[in-house]
Amino acid sequence: MSKSNFSRRGVLKTGAIAGAGLALPTYLSAASHAGYTNAPTGSSVKFGFNVPQTGPYAEEGLDELRAQELAVEHLNGIGDGGMLNTFSEKNLQGDGILGKKVEFVTGDTQTKSDVARASAQSMIQKDGCVMINGGSSSGVAIAVQGLCQDAGVIFMAGLTHSNDTTGKDKKANGFRHFFNGYMSGAALGPVLEKEYGNERQAYHLTADYTWGWTQQESIAASTEALGWTTVQNVLTPVGAGDFSSYIAPILNSGADTLILNHYGGDMVNSLTQAIQFGLKDKQVNGKDFTIIVPLYSELMAAGAGSNIQGVFGSMNWNWQLQDAGTKAFVKSFGEKYGFPPSNAAHTCYVQTLLYADAVTRAGTFNPCGVAEALEDFDFDGMGNGPTTYRGSDHQCFKDVLVMKGSENPTNAYDTLEIVEVTPRAQVEYPVDHPMFAGGDLGECNPGA
Amino acid sequence: MDAFILQVLNGLDKGSAYALIALGLTLIFGTLGVVNFAHGALFMIGAFCAVTLQKILGISFQTIDDTQTDFLGNPLKVDTPYVEAWFGPEMGMAIQDWSVPLAILLVIPVMFFLGWVMERGLIKHFYTRPHADQILVTFGLAIVVGELIKAFYGANPIQTPAPDMFIGTLDVGVWLGMDAGSVAYPKWRLVYFAFSAVTIGAVFAFLQFTTFGMVVRAGMADRETVGLLGIDIDKRFTFMFGLAAAVAGMAGVMYTPILSPHYNIGMDFLVLSFVVVVVGGMGSLPGAVLAGFMLGILQSFASMNEVKAVIPGIDQIIIYLVAIIILLTRPRGLMGRKGVMEE
Numbered sequence: 001m002s003k004s005n006f007s008r009r010g011v012l013k014t015g016a017i018a019g020a021g022l023a024l025p026t027y028l029s030a031a032s033h034a035g036y037t038n039a040p041t042g043s044s045v046k047f048g049f050n051v052p053q054t055g056p057y058a059e060e061g062l063d064e065l066r067a068q069e070l071a072v073e074h075l076n077g078i079g080d081g082g083m084l085n086t087f088s089e090k091n092l093q094g095d096g097i098l099g100k101k102v103e104f105v106t107g108d109t110q111t112k113s114d115v116a117r118a119s120a121q122s123m124i125q126k127d128g129c130v131m132i133n134g135g136s137s138s139g140v141a142i143a144v145q146g147l148c149q150d151a152g153v154i155f156m157a158g159l160t161h162s163n164d165t166t167g168k169d170k171k172a173n174g175f176r177h178f179f180n181g182y183m184s185g186a187a188l189g190p191v192l193e194k195e196y197g198n199e200r201q202a203y204h205l206t207a208d209y210t211w212g213w214t215q216q217e218s219i220a221a222s223t224e225a226l227g228w229t230t231v232q233n234v235l236t237p238v239g240a241g242d243f244s245s246y247i248a249p250i251l252n253s254g255a256d257t258l259i260l261n262h263y264g265g266d267m268v269n270s271l272t273q274a275i276q277f278g279l280k281d282k283q284v285n286g287k288d289f290t291i292i293v294p295l296y297s298e299l300m301a302a303g304a305g306s307n308i309q310g311v312f313g314s315m316n317w318n319w320q321l322q323d324a325g326t327k328a329f330v331k332s333f334g335e336k337y338g339f340p341p342s343n344a345a346h347t348c349y350v351q352t353l354l355y356a357d358a359v360t361r362a363g364t365f366n367p368c369g370v371a372e373a374l375e376d377f378d379f380d381g382m383g384n385g386p387t388t389y390r391g392s393d394h395q396c397f398k399d400v401l402v403m404k405g406s407e408n409p410t411n412a413y414d415t416l417e418i419v420e421v422t423p424r425a426q427v428e429y430p431v432d433h434p435m436f437a438g439g440d441l442g443e444c445n446p447g448a
Numbered sequence: 449m450d451a452f453i454l455q456v457l458n459g460l461d462k463g464s465a466y467a468l469i470a471l472g473l474t475l476i477f478g479t480l481g482v483v484n485f486a487h488g489a490l491f492m493i494g495a496f497c498a499v500t501l502q503k504i505l506g507i508s509f510q511t512i513d514d515t516q517t518d519f520l521g522n523p524l525k526v527d528t529p530y531v532e533a534w535f536g537p538e539m540g541m542a543i544q545d546w547s548v549p550l551a552i553l554l555v556i557p558v559m560f561f562l563g564w565v566m567e568r569g570l571i572k573h574f575y576t577r578p579h580a581d582q583i584l585v586t587f588g589l590a591i592v593v594g595e596l597i598k599a600f601y602g603a604n605p606i607q608t609p610a611p612d613m614f615i616g617t618l619d620v621g622v623w624l625g626m627d628a629g630s631v632a633y634p635k636w637r638l639v640y641f642a643f644s645a646v647t648i649g650a651v652f653a654f655l656q657f658t659t660f661g662m663v664v665r666a667g668m669a670d671r672e673t674v675g676l677l678g679i680d681i682d683k684r685f686t687f688m689f690g691l692a693a694a695v696a697g698m699a700g701v702m703y704t705p706i707l708s709p710h711y712n713i714g715m716d717f718l719v720l721s722f723v724v725v726v727v728g729g730m731g732s733l734p735g736a737v738l739a740g741f742m743l744g745i746l747q748s749f750a751s752m753n754e755v756k757a758v759i760p761g762i763d764q765i766i767i768y769l770v771a772i773i774i775l776l777t778r779p780r781g782l783m784g785r786k787g788v789m790e791e
Contacts, residue, residue, distance in 0.1 A: 054598070054603060055603075058604070059602065059603050059604035062602075062603065234756075239716075241716050242462065242706070242707055245458050245748045245752075248451070248454040251454065252451060252454075252630070265605050265710060269707060273706070276615075276617075276634040276636065276637070276705075276706070277632070277634055278617035281617075299604060303604050303607065303708070330520070331520060334520045335520065411518070411524065
């Protein structure tokens with residue numbers, strides 16, 4: 001009689017190990033299912049919407065969140081589909097992404113880089129998010145972009161306008177749909193020349209962080225090319241509240257133009273206070289004093305009220321555009337929330353759909369597959385005309401809007417009017433342009 | 449010289465707000481011995497009283513205008529404020545235009561009542577507790593109030609303009625014998641400074657020249673002895689809490705055309721006002737006012753480009769730097785009394 005050494009438990013163990021060993025090569029080569037951070041295994045996939053819900057940019061953040069929720073509804077087949085009906089790609093059918101239902105978690109960045117990083121980290125590590133979308137401050141966007149690069153997830157930037165986001169701080173895992181400071185300068189220059197001529201003395205008040213610095217540099221370069229002189233550039237702290245001590249010196253500085261490189265609540269306060277000091281009623285150097293706000297948003301315009309009338313600025317998108325994509329988005333958003341979307345809302349909505357489409361085209365949530373699908377991707381129907389995601393720096397190139405505060409508003413939403421749709425060719429620049437120099441896109445990081 | 453005068457005016461303006469808040473803080477600390485970190489929230493509630501009145505005066509009925517469309521292409525709903533329908537368009541618009549000064553009438557009873565409720569309902573339970581407990585509970589209250597305001601009014605600053613007649617600047621330079629237009633200063637900021645001076649003067653006069661004020665001052669100096677004389681000093685101190693809340697509320701209302709109110713505006717002022725109280729001397733009312741104006745002017749001068757060119761970033765730290773120097777040389781602050789917070 002022979003004694004068998006096989007037990008039921010031993011057979012199962014050996015079988016499991018052998019099976020796993022045989023499957024391992026397939027597992028490693030199957031980029032579509034594993035080998036990257038937070039590969040979704042169930043019937044759903046999770047996005048992280050990381051926006052400022054408090055702080056000086058809170059109103060923009062809350063509008064971004066509304067649009068992100070709307071995008072998820074459209075991806076899951078709820079509602080009228082919005083821009084999915086006008087998007088040039090037809091891969092998304094309202095049944096989630098690659099058959100997985102889209103879920104999301106939200107975080108409050110408080111417009112602070114350290115808080116934003118902690119929030120994004122929690123979304124990636126605790127909630128298992130495959131993509132982070134958000135911003136509303138370039139300082140925050142750059143910090144979160146770096147984190148996503150290290151963690152191996154895709155960062156679809158929201159409202160971030162600093163040249164550095166796709167310049168010296170660009171990352172292979174990060175993509176920006178929003179325009180930047182250079183583009184604002186390139187679009188505004190000819191309009192300002194036509195409106196105010198070639199001899200202006202400009203005084204800049206600039207938010208003291210990456211966005212303010214690069215926007216100021218871009219606008220100064222653009223206006224100096226027209227023949228304007230930059231009298232002074234004064235850096236102001238974010239969230240200063242009372243800007244009166246920065247505005248008072250402008251009165252006797254010899255400047256005839258004030259350029260406010262401020263955003264959100266800061267812009268509302270500095271513009272209101274500049275007007276309280278009578279700047280708009282002044283005559284200097286024989287010219288009417290003028291104020292320019294290079295980066296506008298509808299929410300800022302609403303906050304600034306009548307102070308914004310006649311003030312020039314630029315935008316990434318505006319709800320008053322008449323293309324099919326804009327109409328579809330404004331209808332969906334307007335019917336859900338009762339008011340038109342801001343350009344912060346638009347960029348986050350579009351970024352969420354673009355990510356979903358890229359996953360579908362790549363057939364994987366692997367960030368390297370998604371990045372490859374987004375690089376040099378041409379699309380249309382999203383409200384900005386024909387658009388390209390440039391592969392070499394992950395910056396979107398499209399038309400830019402030059403805006404002006406409505407002189408005779410007829411209703412609560414009639415705060416800004418479109419002066420010009422600046423063609424994309426006028427705002428394009430080479431990837432090695434000095435304002436975007438330094439940094440390295442690097443290699444895509446799939447994480448895990 | 450022009451720039452110098454402008455910065456003095458700016459400093460007086462900032463100092464007015466600091467002094468008004470610090471005055472209320474000192475009144476509460478001097479009478480009740482409570483360190484009230486919710487005082488900035490009282491300033492904010494005052495500011496939002498102005499917003500609320502503006503909204504009340506703007507309550508409208510809707511009519512459909514078939515000749516126009518809204519952003520979705522539907523017939524336009526036109527809002528007409530009831531005050532315009534009741535009093536005629538001209539009078540109705542004038543009432544709405546004066547919503548900020550009118551809010552003063554609303555804010556005094558509202559804030560006095562809130563202050564009274566806050567003292568009776570919460571603060572009195574912390575009289576015998578350590579200052580750290582008082583700070584924690586009042587700071588927590590400030591956060592709750594801020595979040596409630598955010599939930600009701602949103603996170604964006606809300607425009608609350610001054611009446612039309614106070615829009616624009618006044619040529620202060622001409623008064624001082626300078627060239628016309630050399631020193632033009634916003635009218636409403638001058639109104640704010642005058643309002644602060646009158647309010648501070650009224651509070652001092654109330655404490656100095658009325659029997660009620662005399663009893664309160666006596667209570668501040670020696671609470672037990674006043675109690676032994678058969679005077680219900682607690683009731684008077686509760687009244688002073690309400691008064692301090694009303695002063696903070698009025699300061700908030702009048703500040704709204706200068707800085708559009710938002711849910712965090714109280715916190716922005718709170719920390720600076722505490723520095724003002726400490727520099728002025730804990731419990732000293734004249735010290736709080738003096739330090740408020742002094743630090744306001746110093747902060748204003750530190751923001752000048754010429755100063756920042758020598759010491760970059762000085763505008764952000766000047767108040768704290770001066771506070772350190774004063775506390776090193778005069779540990780009780782500018783006008784602090786011996787024995788206050790020293791046991």
